Amino acid sequence: MSLLELRGVDKIFGGLHAVRGVSFAVEKGSIFGLIGPNGAGKTTLFNVITGVYRPEHGEILLAGKDLAGLRPARIAARGVARTFQNIRIFRSMTVAENVMVAGHHLHSASIADAMLRTRRYEQDERALGKRAHELLEIFGLSHLAQEVAGSLPYGSQRRLEIARALMLSPELLLLDEPAAGMNSQEARTLNEQIRFLRDKLGLTVILVEHNMAVIMKVCETIHVVDHGETIAQGNPAEIKVNPAVLAAYLGQEEPNNQARS
Amino acid sequence: MKRTLLRAAIFVAVLLVIYGLGVACEAGFTEYVQRIVLLAGINVILAVGLNLINGTTGQFSIGHAGFMAVGAYGAAYVGVQLAPVAHRALGTGAVSNAFSFNLALLAGALFAGLSGLIVGLPSLRLRGDYLAVVTLGFGEIIRILFNNATFLGAATGYFGDDPSGLPAYTTFFWVYAWVALIVVLIHNLTFSQTGRSLTAIREDEIAAEAMATPTTRLKVTAFAISAATAGIAGGLFAHMQAGVRPEDFRFEKSIDMIVMIIVGGLGSISGAILGGIFVAVSLELMRDLQQYRLVLYALLLIVIMIVRPQGLLGRRELYQLFRKRKAGSGLESSR
Amino acid sequence: MTQLLQQIINGLSLGSIYALIALGYTMVYGILKLINFAHGEVFMVGAYTGYYSAGALGISAYEAQHRDFPVYLGLIVLVTAMATAALLGVLIELLAYRPVRNAPRLTPLITAIGVSLFLQNAGMLLFSPNPQRYPAILSEVRFEFFGVIVTNIKLTIFVVALCLMLGLHLFVQKTWTGRAMRALSFNIDAAKLMGIDTDNVIRSTFAVGSALAAAGGILFGLDQITINPLMGVLTGLKAFVAAVLGGIGSIPGAVVGGLLIGLAEQLTAGYLSAEYRDAITFVILILILLLKPEGLLGVVRVEKV
Numbered sequence: 063m064s065l066l067e068l069r070g071v072d073k074i075f076g077g078l079h080a081v082r083g084v085s086f087a088v089e090k091g092s093i094f095g096l097i098g099p100n101g102a103g104k105t106t107l108f109n110v111i112t113g114v115y116r117p118e119h120g121e122i123l124l125a126g127k128d129l130a131g132l133r134p135a136r137i138a139a140r141g142v143a144r145t146f147q148n149i150r151i152f153r154s155m156t157v158a159e160n161v162m163v164a165g166h167h168l169h170s171a172s173i174a175d176a177m178l179r180t181r182r183y184e185q186d187e188r189a190l191g192k193r194a195h196e197l198l199e200i201f202g203l204s205h206l207a208q209e210v211a212g213s214l215p216y217g218s219q220r221r222l223e224i225a226r227a228l229m230l231s232p233e234l235l236l237l238d239e240p241a242a243g244m245n246s247q248e249a250r251t252l253n254e255q256i257r258f259l260r261d262k263l264g265l266t267v268i269l270v271e272h273n274m275a276v277i278m279k280v281c282e283t284i285h286v287v288d289h290g291e292t293i294a295q296g297n298p299a300e301i302k303v304n305p306a307v308l309a310a311y312l313g314q315e316e317p318n319n320q321a322r323s
Numbered sequence: 324m325k326r327t328l329l330r331a332a333i334f335v336a337v338l339l340v341i342y343g344l345g346v347a348c349e350a351g352f353t354e355y356v357q358r359i360v361l362l363a364g365i366n367v368i369l370a371v372g373l374n375l376i377n378g379t380t381g382q383f384s385i386g387h388a389g390f391m392a393v394g395a396y397g398a399a400y401v402g403v404q405l406a407p408v409a410h411r412a413l414g415t416g417a418v419s420n421a422f423s424f425n426l427a428l429l430a431g432a433l434f435a436g437l438s439g440l441i442v443g444l445p446s447l448r449l450r451g452d453y454l455a456v457v458t459l460g461f462g463e464i465i466r467i468l469f470n471n472a473t474f475l476g477a478a479t480g481y482f483g484d485d486p487s488g489l490p491a492y493t494t495f496f497w498v499y500a501w502v503a504l505i506v507v508l509i510h511n512l513t514f515s516q517t518g519r520s521l522t523a524i525r526e527d528e529i530a531a532e533a534m535a536t537p538t539t540r541l542k543v544t545a546f547a548i549s550a551a552t553a554g555i556a557g558g559l560f561a562h563m564q565a566g567v568r569p570e571d572f573r574f575e576k577s578i579d580m581i582v583m584i585i586v587g588g589l590g591s592i593s594g595a596i597l598g599g600i601f602v603a604v605s606l607e608l609m610r611d612l613q614q615y616r617l618v619l620y621a622l623l624l625i626v627i628m629i630v631r632p633q634g635l636l637g638r639r640e641l642y643q644l645f646r647k648r649k650a651g652s653g654l655e656s657s658r
Numbered sequence: 659m660t661q662l663l664q665q666i667i668n669g670l671s672l673g674s675i676y677a678l679i680a681l682g683y684t685m686v687y688g689i690l691k692l693i694n695f696a697h698g699e700v701f702m703v704g705a706y707t708g709y710y711s712a713g714a715l716g717i718s719a720y721e722a723q724h725r726d727f728p729v730y731l732g733l734i735v736l737v738t739a740m741a742t743a744a745l746l747g748v749l750i751e752l753l754a755y756r757p758v759r760n761a762p763r764l765t766p767l768i769t770a771i772g773v774s775l776f777l778q779n780a781g782m783l784l785f786s787p788n789p790q791r792y793p794a795i796l797s798e799v800r801f802e803f804f805g806v807i808v809t810n811i812k813l814t815i816f817v818v819a820l821c822l823m824l825g826l827h828l829f830v831q832k833t834w835t836g837r838a839m840r841a842l843s844f845n846i847d848a849a850k851l852m853g854i855d856t857d858n859v860i861r862s863t864f865a866v867g868s869a870l871a872a873a874g875g876i877l878f879g880l881d882q883i884t885i886n887p888l889m890g891v892l893t894g895l896k897a898f899v900a901a902v903l904g905g906i907g908s909i910p911g912a913v914v915g916g917l918l919i920g921l922a923e924q925l926t927a928g929y930l931s932a933e934y935r936d937a938i939t940f941v942i943l944i945l946i947l948l949l950k951p952e953g954l955l956g957v958v959r960v961e962k963v
Binding site for chain 3: 377381383385444445446448449452453455456457459460461463464467468471574578581585589614615617618620621622623624625628629632
């Protein structure tokens with residue numbers, strides 16, 4: 063059964079119909095690509111799914127339950143984690159702290175426990191620290207755990223953002239242009255990491271990406287939007303030759319430029 | 324078990340040290356200096372509490388004098404009501420006084436914390452700078468209310484039922500016992516998952532939300548704790564000078580508090596402690612320059628913001644100075 | 659009924675003063691997302707400039723002889739105060755706000771509090787902390803309609819405020835600078851890319867907002883008879899609440915909000931208790947933040963994620 067399902071979602075900003083009647087279903091355990099030219103509404107869809115924006119119409123079902131109207135924190139707590147297009151790490155905090163922030167579900171100690179440093183608090187704190195380091199290990203960041211996050215190079219910040227998202231123990235992970243600014247070597251590593259997330263951690267991944275090399279290699283299903291509307295959906299081979307997709311991209315920008323690696 | 328014993332031992336040792344220092348202070352200093360020492364302690368409580376919301380959480384209250392006032396009036400009133408009960412139950416000795424004093428302080432903190440909830444709930448759902456305006460308004464309104472509350476002495480102030488005023492419960496020992504307690508509690512809170520979440524809210528509220536942080540609840544909680552802390556300081560202040568008057572809690576008082584946390588470094592507990600002491604001492608040094616004091620404070624705020632907005636320590640604690648600098652230099656060489 | 663009408667007339671006149679001040683808050687917030695705490699003090703300086711320039715034009719002689727102060731001299735007083743305040747606003751922006759414009763949000767906020775505090779206390783040193791009686795730039799004439807008293811002062815306040823607001827409307831809609839202001843409040847970065855000299859437009863915004871506040875200061879002096887260096891604190895707060903009530907960033911919102919706050923205050927004073935006339939503003943602020951944080955005429959702004 064599908065883990066996430068969108069049914070006729072509309073998002074309007076003033077006079078701009080940013081998303082119009084978009085419907086799709088993401089199978090559990092799949093890697094789902096969401097592509098389209100700049101301004102097509104991909105990030106808006108992410109923001110609608112994660113509750114940052116409230117859609118005007120339509121349903122967003124996570125494992126059959128409607129997410130509409132929930133605040134972002136509640137949706138995150140239900141297992142939807144995300145990264146941001148324009149990296150939003152907590153810059154002045156350390157790398158380890160960044161990851162630990164997302165560990166609320168591992169933390170049952172109250173504020174009073176924290177103030178009095180009770181045993182329960184210390185157990186929670188240890189569990190958080192341990193989990194955070196496991197995740198940093200996966201993304202090759204554990205040696206940087208005590209560094210200030212804002213001082214990390216760009217690629218490491220992107221990976222930190224994914225590690226932080228995983229701290230939520232999500233079922234569904236939304237990655238907003240994770241390969242942006244990465245060189246081809248880093249992008250290849252990213253491919254492997256995304257597959258690892260699915261194969262070893264059992265995650266379902268939705269990927270917004272302009273780097274066609276990444277999209278075509280890792281995604282099983284690709285959904286294409288343009289001007290807020292769905293124009294195609296299919297597997298990579300189908301999308302590559304879909305005339306509507308080619309037209310949308312050629313009208314805007316050259317897809318081959320993106321796919322140089 | 325061993326842990327509990329160790330903690331109890333530390334607790335008793337700290338109280339003994341404070342007691343010893345108190346005896347030394349009373350023996351070695353004039354009453355004038357002792358008063359400054361007490362005020363410094365009260366300032367430290369104010370600054371550490373305000374720093375939790377203004378520094379760590381990045382929301383800005385500029386009306387904390389209002390919460391201090393609520394705590395001061397609340398503690399004074401409850402203390403007066405409680406004293407006869409305590410006297411009947413525990414006699415008229417030091418134990419009975421300590422009991423009613425500390426219970427009164429807690430009551431004041433409770434009132435202040437509740438008013439923090441009332442002020443924080445509507446304004447903290449929105450962007451932080453609305454809080455600045457709401458707290459500014461609150462500070463003014465609370466003074467108007469006390470000015471008109473006849474059962475609390477209205478404009479002349481509240482001095483209890485005794486003609487000699489409120490009992491002078493506030494001694495070195497009690498001030499610094501509360502300072503130690505509050506500094507430890509707020510420090511523990513700041514360096515915990517809650518503190519990390521509050522810092523995350525300051526850094527990027529949208530990202531914090533996306534990481535399942537209950538932002539509104541945490542902001543309001545931090546704000547209520549901060550207000551309750553100011554309430555404790557208010558209760559100590561009230562019992563130091565025989566009574567409370569509405570004009571003790573003018574906007575200037577809030578500004579004093581902001582200066583305390585800005586000078587030392589917004590977001591640093593050690594910075595807040597240093598700032599609290601700085602303001603207590605500089606207020607006395609500038610006693611003859613009363614009319615210039617606020618002009619100078621104002622210029623100080625502007626200049627710090629333009630030249631060194633992070634304050635003296637930035638967000639670091641004193642004991643981190645060395646460690647963080649090392650980490651920083653390591654990074655610079657790797658760049 | 660007469661009492662109600664009386665309160666409404668007084669409320670509208672007071673409210674139009676709030677509206678004039680609220681315009682400055684809303685314009686600056688619209689562009690810089692900064693609560694210009696010093697705006698209330700610019701209003702205070704405007705009132706004092708009026709006080710001193712009327713003195714310099716020999717108003718005491720007119721008062722001593724029970725003669726009316728000539729209207730053209732009154733206008734000179736108004737223009738002098740507006741020009742002085744505009745200059746002060748520009749100076750504040752240049753010296754205090756511009757250096758911290760790109761700093762994290764709290765830094766300009768604290769700077770603004772510092773500037774406000776500085777002007778309050780500099781005012782107390784320069785003008786003395788004691789309230790001053792405001793000179794009779796306009797001698798009071800009372801009219802009575804069915805028991806409702808209307809003075810020429812209330813009428814003048816209303817008319818002057820209305821003219822200034824219309825002037826602002828024309829400025830913002832018709833002039834190049836006004837259009838640039840709207841562009842900046844829509845998207846400052848895009849405006850910059852379009853070749854708009856943002857520094858210049860921000861400077862003009864402060865000048866215009868401050869001039870309006872100064873006019874408010876003189877009208878306030880006429881209405882309330884006395885002025886003091888701390889008059890900007892509470893009045894500034896009320897005007898800010900007016901801006902929030904109307905929808906911060908919205909110019910018509912500031913006008914509507916100002917009038918509503920003035921009405922609410924007068925009606926509270928008239929029907930509840932004069933002591934709570936200041937408290938009502940705060941209650942309104944809490945309610946609007948709870949129920950409609952974008953304000954009556956404001957638009958919901960979507961933060962870019």
